Amino acid sequence: MAQFMILIHNCDDTTHSADEMQSVVEQYMAWAQKLGSEGRMLGGDALFPGGKTIRGLGSDRKVLDGPFAESKEAIGGYFLFKAEDEKEAIEVASGCPGLKWGAALELRQIDSSVA
Amino acid sequence: MDLCFKSEQSNDEQLMQQLDHLFRRESSRLTAALVRLLGPGHLQLAEDAVQETMLKAMRNWSYHGMPPNPSAWLNKAAKNAAIDLIRRESSLLRKLKLFSDEVDQIAGTREFEEVFDSSRTIEDDQLRLMFLCCHPDLKTEDQTALMLRSLCGLSVKEISMAYLLPETTLQQRLTRAKRTLKRKKTEFSIPDDADFPRRLETVHQGLYLMFNEGYSTHSGEVAIRRDLCLEAIRLTRILLTHPCGQASQTHALLALMLFQAARLPARTDAYGEIVLLENQDRTQWDRKLITEGLEILKVSMRDNSLSEYHLEAGIALCHVTANDHASTNWRAMSEMYDMLLSRTGSSTVALNRAIAYSFAFGVEQGLLALNTIDSSDPLLNYSLYHTAFGALYTRAGDDWKALQSYQIALESAVNAPERRFLLQRISEIEHKKYPLKSDFTQ
Numbered sequence A: 001m002a003q004f005m006i007l008i009h010n011c012d013d014t015t016h017s018a019d020e021m022q023s024v025v026e027q028y029m030a031w032a033q034k035l036g037s038e039g040r041m042l043g044g045d046a047l048f049p050g051g052k053t054i055r056g057l058g059s060d061r062k063v064l065d066g067p068f069a070e071s072k073e074a075i076g077g078y079f080l081f082k083a084e085d086e087k088e089a090i091e092v093a094s095g096c097p098g099l100k101w102g103a104a105l106e107l108r109q110i111d112s113s114v115a
Numbered sequence B: 001m002d003l004c005f006k007s008e009q010s011n012d013e014q015l016m017q018q019l020d021h022l023f024r025r026e027s028s029r030l031t032a033a034l035v036r037l038l039g040p041g042h043l044q045l046a047e048d049a050v051q052e053t054m055l056k057a058m059r060n061w062s063y064h065g066m067p068p069n070p071s072a073w074l075n076k077a078a079k080n081a082a083i084d085l086i087r088r089e090s091s092l093l094r095k096l097k098l099f100s101d102e103v104d105q106i107a108g109t110r111e112f113e114e115v116f117d118s119s120r121t122i123e124d125d126q127l128r129l130m131f132l133c134c135h136p137d138l139k140t141e142d143q144t145a146l147m148l149r150s151l152c153g154l155s156v157k158e159i160s161m162a163y164l165l166p167e168t169t170l171q172q173r174l175t176r177a178k179r180t181l182k183r184k185k186t187e188f189s190i191p192d193d194a195d196f197p198r199r200l201e202t203v204h205q206g207l208y209l210m211f212n213e214g215y216s217t218h219s220g221e222v223a224i225r226r227d228l229c230l231e232a233i234r235l236t237r238i239l240l241t242h243p244c245g246q247a248s249q250t251h252a253l254l255a256l257m258l259f260q261a262a263r264l265p266a267r268t269d270a271y272g273e274i275v276l277l278e279n280q281d282r283t284q285w286d287r288k289l290i291t292e293g294l295e296i297l298k299v300s301m302r303d304n305s306l307s308e309y310h311l312e313a314g315i316a317l318c319h320v321t322a323n324d325h326a327s328t329n330w331r332a333m334s335e336m337y338d339m340l341l342s343r344t345g346s347s348t349v350a351l352n353r354a355i356a357y358s359f360a361f362g363v364e365q366g367l368l369a370l371n372t373i374d375s376s377d378p379l380l381n382y383s384l385y386h387t388a389f390g391a392l393y394t395r396a397g398d399d400w401k402a403l404q405s406y407q408i409a410l411e412s413a414v415n416a417p418e419r420r421f422l423l424q425r426i427s428e429i430e431h432k433k434y435p436l437k438s439d440f441t442q
Helices: A018-037 A086-093 A097-103 B010-018 B022-038 B040-066 B071-090 B090-096 B100-106 B110-117 B119-135 B141-153 B156-163 B167-183 B196-215 B222-241 B248-266 B288-298 B308-320 B330-344 B347-361 B363-371 B380-395 B399-411 B418-434 B436-441
Strands: A002-009 A040-048 A052-055 A064-065 A075-084 A104-109
Touching: A002 A086, A018 A040, A018 A097, A018 B022, A018 B040, A040 B040, A064 A086, A075 B040, A086 A104, B010 B100, B010 B347, B022 B040, B022 B071, B022 B119, B022 B141, B040 B071, B040 B167, B040 B363, B071 B110, B119 B141, B119 B196, B119 B222, B141 B156, B141 B167, B141 B222, B156 B167, B156 B196, B156 B222, B167 B380, B196 B222, B196 B248, B222 B248, B222 B399, B248 B288, B248 B308, B288 B308, B308 B330, B330 B347, B347 B363, B347 B380, B363 B380, B380 B399, B380 B418
Parallel strands: none
Antiparallel strands: A002 A075, A002 A104, A040 A075, A052 A064
16 A cells, blocks of 8 residues: 545635534544544644745745745645555545535655665 | 544444534633623624634644544633734733733733633623623614624624525624624623613513524525524523523523424425424424423413513413314413513514414404504514415405415515415415316416
């Protein structure tokens, strides 16, 4: 099995009602539980909004806000999971509830090759 | 990295129960707590802090799963949100008599800790918030909107769906109400003795309106309207937990709500269409609510007072204790409607009274009673008024007049189920009169 990561680019969720927010949590939990029961789930985390971009060293060092100017483009969090191949990983990722609210998923395979 | 998703939830149902409107409940609890800390003039800030807190919970819990103690997690997040707010708002610093460099210290003060931690003050805070939302300086229509937003955790969009009003209208009402509370420098407290009965009355009225908004058949989306009824019941129960709220009117009000709520499951069919009382499947009525309502109604009669809520509960009782439509005690009900009408002069009461009369004393008496209603009363539901005429004329065998009445009702019917209901009645009459024609023409 290979390891994959999905980076979840936020959608605008600030207008959710309490009930809708709860539904988001419930659906994510159900999805993660399913992945857990299939033995795929390796973990996940939310990321704080904001963040910095750092370039250069010493006097050339630049610390900028970002990299995403718009908070709705920023990465809100990630999940790490196992899948046979990319095709299967796409299927797994397609179940991510965030897609329902307009989030974009970036799917990347973890490169654990030795040679 | 957090792996707590791996711990399996053994019972899905248990989880769902635990989660039953958790976000709304917690929003309501935190709003009340923050208003206590920041003062009623800062209701909007409290709501902003709560929205921020809940969003944070949504984002975090989506990835990590729910924490073992969600309330404690939210308390901590709300505290931080409050501290950020206090930092940003100089007026708050003045109110709390703090200099900005002292902000960090307040997180450790007893008052601050108490606001979030003490479970015994939760209901007390919500009660205060209830009295605040039903402040007599606020317009009645603003009071219920404010309660739904601050005390029930409903969003402006959800409230607008329940009321079938544009979001901007609801937003304006809420802004207006909050501005009034700020300007009048209202206290966040349960009012003192002299003012108390009047204030309790406005709270009763607010809860009653909230329930009715949910219960009325002629507005809004079904699911959200049901929530309004359940919220009104929840708040009335909170009112009853406090000695000050344990008036006989409060008991009567809750009994009324429980009797009405018991009938909710049977009022619409599987397709969301209106089912008339006489056709309702009475086995679907919630016996548990009826039994509880009866107990509470008994308590409400201990001091021999007879409020409008008592009368309305009595009327609802006639319905829920009848085995079928025919054996309903329409005469007792008519008497109670008489008393209610002489007290309120309400055209809605008069309308329902006429229908009760028609079953108690015959269709003719019902029509006579309908004809005494002033149809120019702006509070009269014009569509229901003519629907009642249609129903009584049908029973009297006057199809022509029934048809006319239903058609007038149709012109002012506001929602789709109501319009479909009226079209159905109209087609029944037309079908009866011209069976061939309606069978062969398309």
